[in-house]
Amino acid sequence: MDKLSALTMFVATAEYGSFSRAAEQLGKTPSALTKAVGHLENELGVRLFERTTRRMALTEAGHIYLEGARQALMQLQLASEEVDQLQHELRGTLRLTAPPSFGPAFLNEVCCRFMDAHPQVRLEVDLNDAFVDLIDGGYDLALRDGPTDLPGLIARPLTANRIYLCSSPGYLQRKGVPVTLETYLQHDWLIFQHPLLHRHFWWLRRDGERIRLPQPVPRMASDNYDFLLACLLAGHGLQVMPQWSAAPYLASGQLVRVLTDYELEPDAFGPWVHVLYLAHRRRTRKVRVFIEMLEGYMREKGIA
Numbered sequence: 001m002d003k004l005s006a007l008t009m010f011v012a013t014a015e016y017g018s019f020s021r022a023a024e025q026l027g028k029t030p031s032a033l034t035k036a037v038g039h040l041e042n043e044l045g046v047r048l049f050e051r052t053t054r055r056m057a058l059t060e061a062g063h064i065y066l067e068g069a070r071q072a073l074m075q076l077q078l079a080s081e082e083v084d085q086l087q088h089e090l091r092g093t094l095r096l097t098a099p100p101s102f103g104p105a106f107l108n109e110v111c112c113r114f115m116d117a118h119p120q121v122r123l124e125v126d127l128n129d130a131f132v133d134l135i136d137g138g139y140d141l142a143l144r145d146g147p148t149d150l151p152g153l154i155a156r157p158l159t160a161n162r163i164y165l166c167s168s169p170g171y172l173q174r175k176g177v178p179v180t181l182e183t184y185l186q187h188d189w190l191i192f193q194h195p196l197l198h199r200h201f202w203w204l205r206r207d208g209e210r211i212r213l214p215q216p217v218p219r220m221a222s223d224n225y226d227f228l229l230a231c232l233l234a235g236h237g238l239q240v241m242p243q244w245s246a247a248p249y250l251a252s253g254q255l256v257r258v259l260t261d262y263e264l265e266p267d268a269f270g271p272w273v274h275v276l277y278l279a280h281r282r283r284t285r286k287v288r289v290f291i292e293m294l295e296g297y298m299r300e301k302g303i304a
Helices: 003-016 019-026 030-044 060-087 102-117 169-175 225-233 243-252 285-300
Strands: 049-051 056-058 092-098 121-127 141-145 153-160 163-167 189-192 201-206 209-214 220-222 238-242 256-258 272-278
Touching: 003 019, 003 030, 003 060, 019 030, 030 060, 056 060, 092 102, 092 285, 102 121, 102 243, 102 285, 141 285, 153 285, 163 169, 163 243, 169 256, 189 225, 220 225, 225 238, 225 243, 238 243, 243 256, 272 285
Parallel strands: 092 121, 092 141, 189 220, 189 238
Antiparallel strands: 049 056, 141 272, 153 272, 163 238, 163 256, 201 209
């Protein structure tokens, strides 16, 4: 029996939990799947499933073999895609995940450019703040600020996570109070709430000195960054924000920096935004091309 077909049928049986359901998905007969699994068991000399009249479950050997079979099928699929795309334009599906705030800041534009350049590629973009598992989620890559020491992942720095304190010119004019370490508590603050962020104080640096600054009571707090950004642009206070988000509004004059003599530490988000991808996908051409386009856009906009 063809080994590739047998592996495909074994993996499907394990995932669907029965020969009949797996056969329906593959367009095969249950007896064909039973024969394929039996062939693998005879070849290995072990049982891959424990079967009863009511249920079937993977044996310990079955769990081990399933992981290897999945990896083998994935590698063959990747190799086929790479060979095909050496001769043809990029095609297939590219799945990525990122925090919602990355969308309007830069990811929207990069994805639109990528689709224009590669019309045969289908993008699936999942915007959420959760640190999802790339394998379980079926993602090709992720954009994240925060912890990157995850097993099996390559973390490629994309842009520095420089943190600014910003306001609209209209708010400062209306408030009439300069922003200093002595007066900052007199101002209205828009505070982003996130599990990784410290809720009680900030750390600032100037000339080698590290200063602990109590976090002000917010005029408005939210777990949605873009909601707060809209209020900031409308002139409702001050906000802590990363440079990659602030850059276009600073360039247009919609926002200005305050406390520019101080450097605000990035807290648990860390000093870099990273592109994360699985080690075995480092050579996938569509992943590589997307990352190159992303990096090029960041350099073009001065936020690399």
